[in-house]
Amino acid sequence: xxxxxxxxxxxxxxxxxxxxxxxxxxxxxxxxxxxxxxxxxxxxxxxxxxxxxxxxxxxxxxxxxxxxxxxxxxxxxxxxxxxxxxxxxxxxxxxxxxxxxxxxxxxxxxxxxxxxxxxxxxxxxxxxxxxxxxxxxxxxxxxxxxxxxxxxxxxxxxxxxxxxxxxxxxxxxxxxxxxxxxxxxxxxxxxxxxxxxxxxxxxxxxxxxxxxxxxxxx
Numbered sequence: 001x002x003x004x005x006x007x008x009x010x011x012x013x014x015x016x017x018x019x020x021x022x023x024x025x026x027x028x029x030x031x032x033x034x035x036x037x038x039x040x041x042x043x044x045x046x047x048x049x050x051x052x053x054x055x056x057x058x059x060x061x062x063x064x065x066x067x068x069x070x071x072x073x074x075x076x077x078x079x080x081x082x083x084x085x086x087x088x089x090x091x092x093x094x095x096x097x098x099x100x101x102x103x104x105x106x107x108x109x110x111x112x113x114x115x116x117x118x119x120x121x122x123x124x125x126x127x128x129x130x131x132x133x134x135x136x137x138x139x140x141x142x143x144x145x146x147x148x149x150x151x152x153x154x155x156x157x158x159x160x161x162x163x164x165x166x167x168x169x170x171x172x173x174x175x176x177x178x179x180x181x182x183x184x185x186x187x188x189x190x191x192x193x194x195x196x197x198x199x200x201x202x203x204x205x206x207x208x209x210x211x212x213x214x215x216x217x218x
Contacts, residue, residue: 013078014111020075022166025173027119033074036114038185041067045106052099060098061090067081069159070184078128079108088188135170135202152197154188171198 006044015034024030051060068083081202082104089098135143146166155162164183168176175198 014076014108014115016075016077019077021174023073023075023168029173029177030074031116031119033180034076034112036181037074038068038113038116040070043108045102045109048105049099049102052095052102055093055095057090057093061087061210064090066184066186069167069186073180076112079112082108139170140202143167146170147195147199147202151192151199154192154195157188159183167198 020030021027024033044063048060048063051063051159064083064087068080070085071077071080071083072160077145086098086105087099130166143166146163150167153163167179178190179194179198182188182194
């Protein structure tokens with residue numbers, strides 16, 4: 001007989017579940033982030049279509065760039081790849097190449113929305129639980145080092161992806177919500193404040209360890 005629906009919608013054509021669960025630490029934080037992202041994109045395709053008609057290439061590039069960064073943080077790789085192509089076309093002001101991608105963008109966003117609807121908590125894979133207790137000193141120092149690197153990059157208007165990934169692997173997802181929201185919106189000053197807050201919190205736990213003060217200096 002025909003295959004029934006899978007026990008969980010592991011549709012890697014829309015999202016990389018393994019990466020998403022690793023980044024966010026669980027199904028519900030990941031789904032909440034997807035829902036927030038979709039809420040922010042309401043009417044976005046029509047907005048981009050109008051910007052193309054107006055020839056406002058800088059606004060198009062900036063908008064698509066922010067969306068691409070958010071899609072990457074949400075493990076929505078196919079959407080991220082599409083947005084990367086759109087950013088390339090906007091940079092080169094290639095209307096003939098960009099316009100056909102707008103319907104594809106609408107479809108890709110609809111696919112994320114459909115995945116969100118079908119990924120009920122009882123039907124999705126679970127991530128390994130993150131420890132609720134304090135991190136061991138060695139991991140605390142690793143997190144501080146990664147936060148230091150991330151903070152230095154943010155001061156330069158950049159995102160240090162390896163450092164960010166290390167922070168996400170070491171720290172519980174609930175503690176990173178504010179930081180990831182700021183990064184999704186490319187609000188680097190707010191993200192830097194979040195990095196400093198996290199660093200200060202960790203430093204108080206490892207104050208008696210050597211090399212503990214690795215956080216960005218004010």
